[in-house]
Amino acid sequence: MHAKHSRTDPWSQTLCLLDSLSCTADGTRGNTVSIGRHAPRRVAAGACATGKRAAHIRVLDRPTSRTAIVTWGDPTSCHYGDQVWRIARASNDGFCALSGQQIRRGDVVYRPSHYRLAPANAGSMMLATCVLIAPIGH
Known part of the structure; x- marks a missing residue:
């Protein structure tokens, strides 16, 4: 594995540290997120599991039966x-x-989809049934 691919970038590390130190509305500590090679994936999974869905997602097109073009905007990553x-x-x-x-x-x-470097949202998933019924471009 190439050395560049095995390091976590400083921004992702900062987000993980802030997330692990954050408190919920009732004063309890939030989920601790491990820092490591796959930290961006863990942050995305942790955010979905706790109901924090900050990403703005739209299905722009479904060019084939096996692909979808998506716009994904997450203000934190x-x-x-x-x-x-x-x-x-x-x-x-x-x-x-x-x-x-x-x-x-x-x-x-x-x-x-990724071929060389995994995108920051590489660990994210969308149910196929939800993608197929999502309005196109809205």
Whole structure:
């Protein structure tokens, strides 16, 4: 593995530290998020699990039966104007970034496509049923 790919960038580390120190409205400490190679994925999964869905997501197009073009904007980590998502099977449990519904391992989902560097939202998933009924471009 290339050394550049194994390091977490300072911004992601800062977000993880702030998240681990934050408190909820009732004064309890928020979920601690591990800092490491996959920190951006853990932050995204943790945010969905706790109901914090800060990302603004729109399905722009579904050019094929296996792909969707999505605009993804998260004020704390990333913005993608026209990101390609591909259909896959969920490799682990999680939550749909579009609807907040629970995802079980093996469910049909859309995931961000990547070939070289994984995007900041690489650990995110959207249920295929939600993507298929989402209004296009709205």
